[in-house]
Amino acid sequence: MRLDVTLAEAYNNAPYPLNGHGQRNVHVLKEAFETIDGDVDSDVYGSGPVIEQFQNRFAQLLGKPASVFFPSGTMAQQIALRIWSDAAGSKKVAYHPLCHLEIHEQDGLKELHHLEPILLADTTRPVLLSDVLGMPDDVACLLLELPQREIGGQLPDYAELEAISAHCRAKGIKLHLDGARLFEVTPYYGRSAEEICSLFDSVYVSVYKGLGGIAGAVLAGEYDFAEESKVWKRRHGGDLISLYPYFLSAEYYLDLRLPRMADYYEGAVELAALYNGCHPAIRTVPQVPVSNMFHVHAERPKEELEPILIEITQQTGIGFTHVLRPKTGTVCYYEVSIGDRYAELPQEKVREAFRQLGERLSSSNRQ
Amino acid sequence: MRLDVTLAEAYNNAPYPLNGHGQRNVHVLKEAFETIDGDVDSDVYGSGPVIEQFQNRFAQLLGKPASVFFPSGTMAQQIALRIWSDAAGSKKVAYHPLCHLEIHEQDGLKELHHLEPILLADTTRPVLLSDVLGMPDDVACLLLELPQREIGGQLPDYAELEAISAHCRAKGIKLHLDGARLFEVTPYYGRSAEEICSLFDSVYVSVYKGLGGIAGAVLAGEYDFAEESKVWKRRHGGDLISLYPYFLSAEYYLDLRLPRMADYYEGAVELAALYNGCHPAIRTVPQVPVSNMFHVHAERPKEELEPILIEITQQTGIGFTHVLRPKTGTVCYYEVSIGDRYAELPQEKVREAFRQLGERLSSSNRQ
Known part of the structure; x- marks a missing residue:
């Protein structure tokens, strides 16, 4: 286990990130255009x-x-x-x-x-x-x-x-x-x-x-x-x-993901419950999500929570976030938004990661 | 031979269009991205x-x-x-x-x-x-x-x-x-x-x-x-x-075409000479091109030149332009810009097309 990595590196290298659909890379374009005929006029x-x-x-x-x-x-x-x-x-x-x-x-x-x-x-x-x-x-x-x-x-x-x-x-x-x-x-x-x-x-x-x-x-x-x-x-x-690189790929992903919006919403409700249940220092806003997203507020300074998240990510493979933002001197927060990745996560690892998060927050001696 | 087609249709269906690099279609994107690794981050x-x-x-x-x-x-x-x-x-x-x-x-x-x-x-x-x-x-x-x-x-x-x-x-x-x-x-x-x-x-x-x-x-x-x-x-x-659909493809075509700029320029000089030599009613602006482009001015109304160009395109396969614009009531013009297509044209068909253009303009009883 390496502790000299940043939170972003730990998250990006994690096998099981909690958020989003996947990496923002050229595959997103290639996957969409595989299905589109090259003879289609711009x-x-x-x-x-x-x-x-x-x-x-x-x-x-x-x-x-x-x-x-x-x-x-x-x-x-x-x-x-x-x-x-x-x-x-x-x-x-x-x-x-x-x-x-x-x-x-x-x-x-x-x-x-x-x-x-x-x-x-x-x-x-x-x-x-x-x-x-x-x-x-x-x-x-x-x-x-x-x-x-x-x-x-x-x-x-x-x-x-x-x-x-x-x-x-x-x-x-x-x-x-x-x-x-x-x-x-x-x-x-x-x-x-x-x-x-x-x-x-x-x-x-x-x-x-x-x-x-x-x-x-x-x-x-x-x-x-x-x-x-x-x-x-x-x-x-x-x-x-030519705007087709954007709208033709948008149409491909619309077909793929519009039918999944309920899954993303339900995933957010489930994941927020895991956050809210892991430790009193953690709460989500809103407490019960009303879309595929929510914020996680932690009553810990960014500098204190960051090494904890890095370590848990490296131990369990679960990526929580790529960035923490300070809210006050003692509270930090991050955004969660559920996409395709969430349904594919190994549930036992997710639960283990949240168990460790609760444990580490307790032993970090606040609250 | 069909005479009920528009100039744009005749040009777009011509096997040998004089202008540009090729159709503006999804192939332009696919060709560039074939060479780019999907794992490249946006x-x-x-x-x-x-x-x-x-x-x-x-x-x-x-x-x-x-x-x-x-x-x-x-x-x-x-x-x-x-x-x-x-x-x-x-x-x-x-x-x-x-x-x-x-x-x-x-x-x-x-x-x-x-x-x-x-x-x-x-x-x-x-x-x-x-x-x-x-x-x-x-x-x-x-x-x-x-x-x-x-x-x-x-x-x-x-x-x-x-x-x-x-x-x-x-x-x-x-x-x-x-x-x-x-x-x-x-x-x-x-x-x-x-x-x-x-x-x-x-x-x-x-x-x-x-x-x-x-x-x-x-x-x-x-x-x-x-x-x-x-x-x-x-x-x-x-x-x-994400702007990568544009700049990554731009870089691919930069590598391909920056070395060809002299060819495009020389092609324009050659093609302008064919226009200027075919009939006195036709002249190019500038007379000798200074880039890969020029305009063709014809001392004929758009309505008179259009069927002539359609017919020659259908007989020879050479596409002159997809659109004619009126300049005055008796003069029309169009833009020519040389790209990859020009070097691939069958020269005998090009010369035949310009011979026919001169002939048709003479028999169209002006000048």
Whole structure:
């Protein structure tokens, strides 16, 4: 056993990682394209049979008249908010303080589109109707992220969502869905993607989260909205001559993984229970997952938990995470998201790893 | 022989098309990735060994300290001009009236970056020193496209280019190269890409023109410029989790085709001579190509030339073009660009096709 490895190295070399579908490597592309005929013509600047067929399929899946494939969700969502802002003649848009646009996009929404976000709710919970009722009158668009990734993948109750949607419709506020992980919440809500999307005016979904494609995003809505989004896609530099490496592989993985979303969700519920049961210093957020993901919070400094996880991974082969993030000086956390790997794990090794984790946390003399 | 086909259909079904490398289809991806190990890890948001190695190679090829891979030239060039505009504190940038940013990008430069282009030269010739001397004093950056695609791929003399560069350096005006087809002009100039790039502060090259990759672009310059461009790449939504489908295939085709640039250029000179010699109603712009491309101008309305080209293609198998564009009511034109296909053509069929073209134009009773 080597203790001079990093957590990332230990995780990446572990025979049984708990998270995800597999390595992000060239096999992901090769596997998808093995099934695709080389004579299939490329899309050309957003046109051509293959991209149109893909977009039609997603439009149907999301219950919208049209969808457009984008290289990234960053591009798709800025554009959605810009369109709604222009339509309303107001630069104000509203979202959660931990929205992707607020914390991961180098302020593209502000620097490129000069939109003015209103931050709703706080960093421990999702946006609720009470937050929405307190918004200024001239908000053009409200963005809701389902599930809210940065807080462990939390969701509002479905009735809360319906109430927000009804309020926005009544007030003429456009409602946009950041559904990067939309398919992943369908088992918990017990609703189809189409049914959930019917509450929203526009919808973004990612093709490389639960679906496990290479990269890319779909933006769906009314026909005019989709057409306008193509103009902005060209302006952003996203209207590539060929996007087929992304959407053809996305379609392959959609066929493979859309039917598995319930398995991923159930796996997350099961795994969260193992975390919550192993030691009082460990808890998951949410306590019972509502999608394929959750966060693990540990009442231990990162520096203390890291060698423990490395050692258990090396002894049992079970990989917990590739990275720990400090939350406070004494609490660290990491994200878990369940994919294809989880179902293939040897259950006795998983249980042994969690037994060791509980034991090591007890002997590390806190709590 | 069927005469009810369109020009595009005739061209696409022709056994011997004159232009390009081949069909834009999934084979382009499959051929490149056959040579790449599936265990190679993806790049992750612009980092990782494969993208860094690619970017270092292009930096070296272009003689700049750093390069960044972008999904598109549209994105890369808007960002280059924005960086230079911010640095100078001036929104004015200068370029040719038929610059890609002016006519093909839905005004992204204006709508997203609020830059104010000054148009230089006219639509028949490239930008010259005399145009540059007449610019307002507060222009932040001058963009030169080499070769100027929309006018048949024309170039200024190299001495003219050196004089423009010296003037811009003296005046503190940044000089940006739209080198979408930079490698394609190296044989005519008799200079390396690196030598040409040394005249410029920043450089964009495409990986899917003469190189024939799937899509994508490289932006090169000083280290700080490259780092700043990555921030804007994130803002534009171009910092994808995985760009390897584009840059790994680009590298494969770079190895294959960079050594062939002189062949493509010589092919263009030879083919232009065939056009110019076949009938007085046909001429090429430029008359003698200076890269792998040129335009064909025909003193015939599009509606008159189209059935002639379809018929000759069906009789000889030689495909001239997939589209004719009207220039005036009595003149139409099309673009020719030489790639791998040209060297493989049966020369006797090429000559027969041009003999028939001259004959049909004579009997079509004009000139």
